[in-house]
Amino acid sequence: MQALGPDPFFHALALAWSDNILTATEFAQLDALQTALGLSDIERARIESKYEDALVAGTAPKGESAESLVKWIDAVRALKNVHPDISSGLARRLGATALRAGLHPCGYIVAYDWMTHLGLDRPFAEGAWMVGGAAPALKAVPLALAPVAHTLNLFE
């Protein structure tokens, strides 16, 4: 799954607008994602404004289907709700996996920002910079980390 924006909420907006319609249900789903990500109303408004500007300009990315939004939000919420040791471990391994593939400046910084929005920037960076030793590689990632993995060129 390709990252459709600079952060998970922007990505969700792109999925929600895949059919050019934002329904009340989707709006409520975005509320759930906002809560899961701990986004303030101001921050959400900023992201939405940015996406709406792109919509007006005709440059807004869009997802494949509206169902993808539900899967995406479920995946993010599951990652956010799991024990921090587990999500941190995943993030650390993702960083180490990226290092194995070779860290590219652009990919790294975009991925780092994404992980910041997920609250996993620190363990991700530790994995990428081998702080505390080299972490084992991942063979797969949960859906919530798939856009980051794509950014890091970890897919075929």
Add this chain to the structure above:
Amino acid sequence: MTVPDPDNESESSDGEVDPFEELGVQANPSNASVSDGLAAFMDDDEDDDTESTTEPIIESEQEDDDDDLFATLGVSGPAVALTSSGEDDILAAFMEDEEGEQEEERESPQSEEATSETPVQPEAKEAYRMVLETVWVDGVLDPGEVNLLARKRQDLGISFEEHLAIVRDMLG
């Protein structure tokens, strides 16, 4: 709409209720190539027995413990397989080193914390930045270069936080 009711989350966060059962998260990954979604996040052939000092990190546990931890994850929905880099793990050497130098590795973050108490000279930061720019000049960092940077940080008394700030400033 399958997005769970947020009201249930407070109940799940106390550890008494499996959050993924409450969330109705599927236990089967969608990717057909992944027979066990939890195992999919693991590397079978590696793990170390390093015990975390300040943070309980899953890769520091035994393999079985890893399985348990990932089992707790409950395969959070679909999993996506990554590109396999082949049999050889280019970080294997660093992982083997870690076995013999666990204490040194453990001390590394602590020493970075300790050095952060004393102000780092601007010259040191500038020197580190130059090293960073030099090793990244080809557009890709490899494990050897990352290891070199870690040693350079230690030499210059630069903390990991300062390193991250320098990277951010450099790439930002």
